[in-house]
Amino acid sequence: MMEVNEEQRQVKSGGRSRYHRSYVIFTILLVLSLCFYINIYNNSETWTATVGLFFPETFHNKTTNVSLTTVSREIVSLNTVSRGIVSLTTVSRGVPAKPWKPPEPYYVAYPYNYSFVINEPEKCQKENTFVVLIIPVSPGNMAARDAIRSTWATERSVADKIVSVLFLIGLPTSQDSEKIQEDLLQESEKHHDLLQSDFWDSYYNLTIKTVVMLEWISAYCHKASYAMKVDSDVFLNVKNLVNMLLLAPKQNYMTGLVARTAMVLRNPHSKWYLPKTVYSPAHYPPYALGLGYVFSLDLAGKIFEAAQLVKPVYIEDVYIGLCMNHLRIALTDPPDGSLFNVFPVDYNRCRYSKLIATTTRSLKDQVYFWKDLQTPGPYC
Template sequence: MRLCMVLGAFIVITLINASFSAKESKYVHSAGGFPMRHKIEKNVFSKIPSRRPSKNHGSNIGNYPLTERSNKPEEKNLRPIKGISSVQTSSAAPLVLDRPVLTMKIYEPGHLNKDIDIKRICGYGGKYLKLLILITSAHSHFTARMSIRHTWMNYGSRRDVGIAFVLGRTTNATLNAALNKENYIYGDMIRGQFIDSYINLTLKTISLLEWTDTHCPRVKYILKTDDDTFINVPKLLAFIDGHKDNRTIYGHIIESAKPNRQRASKYFLPYHQYGGSVFPPFATGTAYLLTGDIVHELYVHSLRTSYIQLEDIFTGVLVQSLKIKIVHASSFYNRRIPFLPCTIRDAISIHDIKENEIYDIWRKQMDSTVKCKTVDRSN
């Protein structure tokens, strides 16, 4: 009897083991004996796309995917751009690059030109256009754009003058809708593919060069300026008529300036972006005039040049490399000046102007009751 009980117990244990073995065999990898469920889980996660820079010339600075409900990056999914140790969408601090990076790996070409009136701004590729004025502006500067539209931008109605604003793009849905509406109404906003921020001003300058090269290659002169600058268009046109140079940039020229190596500074520039002790001569970015024959060269060469986060320094490096002539003109002011009628009329550009001040300057410029002596400031 005892023997029968032992044999019965043995048979039951054998049947139980066989049952468990059959169940486990469903998960056993045929090659190595590892549970197949681990492989299945790995394949599921491998289908989740990683956040990588665009294949089209890489990703631009600050160009991380954002949620539609917020303009803040989804931090848990961020991947640093190769070669960049600190990527920032805020203008609170300057960008820091680990090593030299070719601009073509940062800049994404192309524009959002759905509602822009290209024919009015630059018809026939600029064949009949003497002057194209491109005004760099930020998304939130609606009031500044309107003050310009109400004043000196009126000269854009001339057949030989085209004027437009240049902005980047935004992933803020509310702001983007407002910009789309504004551009639908006015049709004067060129919008590049880069994220619009202070640290991307170099990308913004490249974007306006690209747009001009693509849509307005036959224009004779291009003025690059900012939306806090007043432009005396009649004075500028008179200046152009008195200068027939080729391959030239005119503006307020800075010479013998030295790089700022203080990391806390807004103008900080690390050695690997610019290793020299002195900058080449450069025109301050508030306003400078280009002859149309150098736009293509500047655009193409900019993509092949190591990125510099200070856009006027970057342009100065390009100008030196391409042996373009750079000429100082005293009527280009990179600062505020007294708001007196004759002083205003003697200036081509006045910088650091507030939205409400531009109307006063415009009124004084147009006041025909005030007579001024002619001053030659062609140099």
Template structure:
């Protein structure tokens, strides 16, 4: 009898543990994304975005403006008449080797007849004038390709880094046809990316919401923004929130009560068109902060009516290398070995 009681107690304890730590109740009580999704602001933000892009005061005040400053700047865009592609690299402070490997590979701007520019975006640490910060300042003086922002550079601040990067581009470099956002441990083929966006420009008509057309003023010229110009492309996921209490990626019902994420593009690398960059940045002013940057951009895109385009040539994992296997690869994750990145890039681009 006593043995059965112990077994009963053990079973109940295991069930309670599983129910609590596996987040079973969170899964059970999640709201239906299909029927009830309405992330704050709980209004139609499309007219608000159109107002801002047109230079008008929106009827509802923004709710999400990060109070951070740019500690450095760049004049890369100021004197250029046309930029085909701007590459914004999210970089960690101490990734000096990553940045140097990128400068030796896809940041070389060696695409015949196309203007490609690259900048690195990073935050600060809490230690003030550390050895790392002094080394970064020396690096900035030498290469003049780093935009540093005064927020703590941390994994859970990636949304801040992403939106601050969008802000810098919106305010200082709004003329590029396309913008590639990438982590600093990715292999990138600029040639394949340009080929892809050239094809994509002519194949996305009627993909986005047909009721979202805007005009905005850019350097005193009125420009029509058509649905087919709102391109947001990369490796698209359709998945559910992680509710396990022991998980680094746990999301509570209080933080996000719905049972599915909007379709989102994995944050390792993705490309947006000029009008999508402007639209998504302005839309972010009216969309509540969320700590995972790829999910946040998926929410922003959903709120403003942009449908992410899936491109299997963006690899969120490290694709096994061979010369033929990489012939159409745009991005591949996991290149923390700098010499490996340089070797692969040279073989793909110098043959």
């Protein structure tokens, strides 16, 4: 009996020894791996972004712009390609395999010399544009583009004034980015209404997207009178928009749903959080909410120039307000406070016949509202 117990103790002791040896070996391998990782990535993006908040001049070339510099060189070397269109296989040379993600939610890589991968440089000149509508949309959201093309984007002439429509996109970041890019090239050849620039298309890069929009307008659409940035989930009454602009100022004019004395959100869990290290005042200057704002063409160039001086934040409509504040140009309230609506307005023909823009709950709603509004009969 004692021999059996002794044998059992030896078995248990041997098992514990093997367990301890395995644990020691695993620990050593883990430590070695971590040392290797830290050595390779000791200048991490998160650390660099924190430093970049205080030294933006030396920082902006260390993250996103490293890859975009390579992209830009590829595009410049392909200027002979028809209408400036190149395939993603060309665009992606030198770009990391994984899509870039912002080190911090309020970080923006701007200013920077972005280039257009897909362009329509003669759009406004050929159409003799009065107002150009630019719709920022994600590369893979063809459904939203088609819904707009089949509804309010068909209203190209109002009161003898030409309305031009363009969709603005960045580089796709999903796993099937090559297929999305090929689809975009085909879509562009079919509709000739896409603008694509070489920045990663993401929520946190909306400020880049907006300033690129301003750059394009000032470069290629400067003979138009007005421009409007309008979100893809918005129902737009083009007739009412043009009629309002016929009576609007020709310079230093921006209107929409203007927010005044809006509080800066300091809750880190908020989608619109900004820390004091990025923006210290408790309130923002006046700005037009991003669902849709209209401006005279002279402001495109002025705001673009201001964007080279004003510290960027990722909340794009706030940033445009910061640039306007830098320029000391006041925003204009619309002639009627119900013309622009940030919350979806319940549909009826009378109400929708009087507004200019409202967010909607679905693409199906956008299409139905527009089609119903076109049917004959009194609105109210």
